Amino acid sequence: MTEPLHISDEQCRRVSGIMEVVGRRWTSGILLAVGLGAERFSEIQHRVDGLSSRMLTVRLRELEQAGLIDRIVTPTIPVSVRYRTTQRGLELLRALQPLGQYAHRWEPEPGR
């Protein structure tokens, strides 16, 4: 519980980079929803409480561009669109787990 820090300056810069994508509002929630199997636009929106369609669109594009999810379009009528996490996205979710456990240990928050 009280081991020394192995984290490097290098690593920190990388963490900051990741944060710029996944640290934005809604992003981690969306990524998780997709990771847990929500594939459809409306399904994702329903899972993440308070999320507007505009922000969902924006975030999905960002996640797609970051290579964290795939957008799969089937040209039926009307068009069917599904979202799936990539390998990369799954691994990110896994890398996020210690953070969830950390937050759990220290809950509830004191100040703020």
Next chain:
Amino acid sequence: MTEPLHISDEQCRRVSGIMEVVGRRWTSGILLAVGLGAERFSEIQHRVDGLSSRMLTVRLRELEQAGLIDRIVTPTIPVSVRYRTTQRGLELLRALQPLGQYAHRWEPEPGR
């Protein structure tokens, strides 16, 4: 490498909460700098490239309020101020490590 997800919806909400603090610009860099032993204001500022004194002040207050660092004032003349990571802060840094490793694995080719 390809284990299933154990992460829960609950956990995700917590991760988002953490992100609201540590996902902001400069924050993880500052936390790391302090974690690695930078104690003085100017020392921290020097460690984190491009960081203004204003933003450093703001972030230090946020980190302090979040219980991640301690601000220790010694009433000498002039006043001496030191910053230290709390137990909580150290554990957060440790929880951040997998993210650094993740970023390292996927580094060559983030955009596209």
Next chain:
DNA sequence: CTGGATCCCTATCGATACTG
């Protein structure tokens, strides 16, 4: 159903200058 396009308010951040 899956978004795109606007409008517009707000929070955030950088630069600069100043202080006990």
Next chain:
DNA sequence: CAGTATCGATAGGGATCCAG
């Protein structure tokens, strides 16, 4: 040394309406 104060630019994000 360790901050404060002020200002202006810009990016984030909500509401609403519209389209294929």
